[in-house]
Amino acid sequence: MSEAPPLLAVAEEAVEAGIAYLAQAGRDAATRQLKPSGEEVTAADVEVERVISQTLRRRAPGIPIVGEESAGAQPTPSRCWLLDPIDGTMNFTRGAPFYAVSLAYVEAGRPRLGVIDAPALGRRWRTGPQSARPGGPAAAPRVQEVHEAIIGITGTGSDDARLGERIALLQSAAYRVRMQGAMSLDLVGVAEGWLDACVCLRPKPWDVAAGTALVRDRGKAVLGADGRDVTFGSPLLVAGDRQLAQRVLDVVERRFPRTTHRGGEHPR
Numbered sequence: 001m002s003e004a005p006p007l008l009a010v011a012e013e014a015v016e017a018g019i020a021y022l023a024q025a026g027r028d029a030a031t032r033q034l035k036p037s038g039e040e041v042t043a044a045d046v047e048v049e050r051v052i053s054q055t056l057r058r059r060a061p062g063i064p065i066v067g068e069e070s071a072g073a074q075p076t077p078s079r080c081w082l083l084d085p086i087d088g089t090m091n092f093t094r095g096a097p098f099y100a101v102s103l104a105y106v107e108a109g110r111p112r113l114g115v116i117d118a119p120a121l122g123r124r125w126r127t128g129p130q131s132a133r134p135g136g137p138a139a140a141p142r143v144q145e146v147h148e149a150i151i152g153i154t155g156t157g158s159d160d161a162r163l164g165e166r167i168a169l170l171q172s173a174a175y176r177v178r179m180q181g182a183m184s185l186d187l188v189g190v191a192e193g194w195l196d197a198c199v200c201l202r203p204k205p206w207d208v209a210a211g212t213a214l215v216r217d218r219g220k221a222v223l224g225a226d227g228r229d230v231t232f233g234s235p236l237l238v239a240g241d242r243q244l245a246q247r248v249l250d251v252v253e254r255r256f257p258r259t260t261h262r263g264g265e266h267p268r
Contacts, residue, residue, distance in 0.1 A: 007060060007105050007112075007113060008105075008113050008115070008126065008127065008128055010055075010056065010059045010060045011081075011103050011104075011105060011113060011114075011115045011126075012115055012126065013055060013059060014052045014055040014056050014059070014103060015052065015101050015103050015115045015117050015124075017051050017052060017054075017055045018048040018049075018051050018052040018085065018101050018117075019101060019117055019119050020051075021044075021047055021048055021051045022044060022048060022101075022119055023119070025044055025047070029042060029043045029044040029047065031043065031093070032089070032093040039089070040089045040090050040093055041069065041089060042086070042089060042092065042093060044085075044086060044092070045068070045069050045085045045086045045089060046069050046085075048085035048086060048101060049067040049068070049069045049070060049083060049085040052067075052083055052085065052101070052103065053065045053067060053070075053083070056081055060081075063079065063080060063081055063105075064077045064079070064080040064081070065080065065081045065083060066080050066081065066082050066083065066205070066206065067082075067083040067084075067085060067206065068083065068084050068085065068204065068206045068207075069085060071206070076106070076109075076205050076232050077106075078106070078107070078108055078109045079106060079107050079108070080105075080106050081103065081104070081105055081106070082103070082104045082105075082106055082111070082205050082206045082209040082210070083102070083103050083104075083206055084100075084101070084102040084103075084184065084206040084207055084210075085101060086099055086100075086101065087099060087100050087101070087102045087182045087183060087184040087185070087207060088100060088181050088182030088184075088185065090181060091181050091182065096181075097118070097120030097121050098118070098120075098121075098180050098181055098182055098185060099118065099120065099181075099182055099185075100116050100117060100118040100119075100182055100184045100185050100188075101115075101116070101117045101119070102114070102115075102116050102184040102206065102207075102209075102210040102211065103115050103116075103210055104206075104209035104210035104212075104213055106205075106209060109231065109232065111209040111210065111212045111213035111216075112127075112213060113126075113127045113128070113213055114126065114127050114209065114210030114211065114212070114213035114214050114217075115127075115210060116184050116185070116187075116188055116210050116211065116214065118185060118188075125188050125191065125192070125214055126214075127213050127214055127217040128217070142193075142196075142241055142244075143196050143244065144241065144243050144244050144247075145244075145247070146173045146174055146244070146247050146248055146251055147173060147174065147175060148175050148196075149174050149175055149196035149197055149240075149244060149248070150174070150175055150176045150177075150178065150194075150195055150196050151170060151174045151176070151177055151178070151195065151196060151197045151198060151199065151248060152177075152178045152179070152180060152186035152189055152190075152195045152197075152198035152199070153166075153167065153170060153177060153178070153179055153186075153198065153199045153200075153201070154179070154180070154181060154182065154183045154186050154198070154199075154200050154201070155183065155199075155200050155201030155202050155203065156179055156201065158201045158202035159202065160201045160202055160235070163201065166199070166201065166252045169251050169252055169254065170199065170248075170251060170252055173251045174248075174251075178195065183198075183200045183203055183207040183208050183211065184207065184208070184210060184211045185211075186198040186200065186211070186239075187200075187208060187210075187211025187212065187214060187215050187222075187239055188211060188214060190211075190215050190220060190239045190240055191211070191214045191215045191217070191218045191220065195240075196240055196241075196244060197238065197239060197240030197241075197244050197245055197248045198238070198239050198240070199236070199237070199238050199248060199252055200236070200237040200238075200239075201235075201236060202235055202236075203234070203236075203237050205232040208222075208230075208237055209232075211239075212230065212237075212239070215239045220239060220240060220241055220242070220245075221239065221240065221241065221242035221245045221246075222237060222238075222239045222245075223237070223238045223239070223242075223245050223246065223249055224236065224237060225249075225253070227246060227249060236249075236252070236253075238252070
């Protein structure tokens with residue numbers, strides 16, 4: 001009997017199959033429809049999920065697959081694949097390049113590995129050993145203060161009751177705020193260092209599992225609303241160096257004494 005392939009290799013093979021479908025799909029596959037929830041979906045979302053799931057079942061049989069387009073209301077299994085076939089569908093339908101295929105393997109309720117591929121950017125990120133990118137930009141210096149930080153925020157179309165307040169608090173406290181429309185790629189930004197931190201509002205497990213694995217793989221923290229390591233079901237996720245992530249969380253949860261700085265307000 002042949003030895004089972006490593007799960008990271010299986011994940012990459014499955015993501016590659018999904019990317020191959022997108023490469024040959026016509027623009028009709030990007031035509032948007034609306035789910036009952038009001039979220040956008042395309043034929044490409046559904047087909048990429050089918051293609052990737054088919055590969056996972058063939059190469060790693062017995063592991064449940066939870067994909068965004070087929071998930072029901074049942075709890076996430078403690079061991080499973082979590083798949084977002086196109087994270088950033090709104091960008092995808094408009095021809096913007098900031099979208100990604102995101103796949104994670106979860107065990108004991110914790111993301112153990114992840115693969116994120118942004119096909120329009122020609123980039124792929126994975127957990128595990130990383131090879132240096134010759135000629136790439138120097139790593140950004142790490143900052144620990146919110147007023148020095150570039151922070152991404154996603155989930156701004158969610159039903160978060162404090163959405164406007166959270167955005168305003170973050171905007172007044174941070175050096176810069178970025179709204180790029182894909183939770184997986186905001187988490188990649190934290191892992192890579194081109195974002196100092198990110199905030200994800202009302203994340204679903206498939207939105208953030210692969211990115212969470214990647215951020216932790218790079219030695220950074222992913223916190224939930226309670227300030228502990230995030231778990232699925234948290235209404236809020238903040239990622240970054242642990243001290244900075246905690247300070248960002250304090251800002252968006254209004255857990256800080258306030259003072260005026262550069263015309264705005266931020267935590268001391």
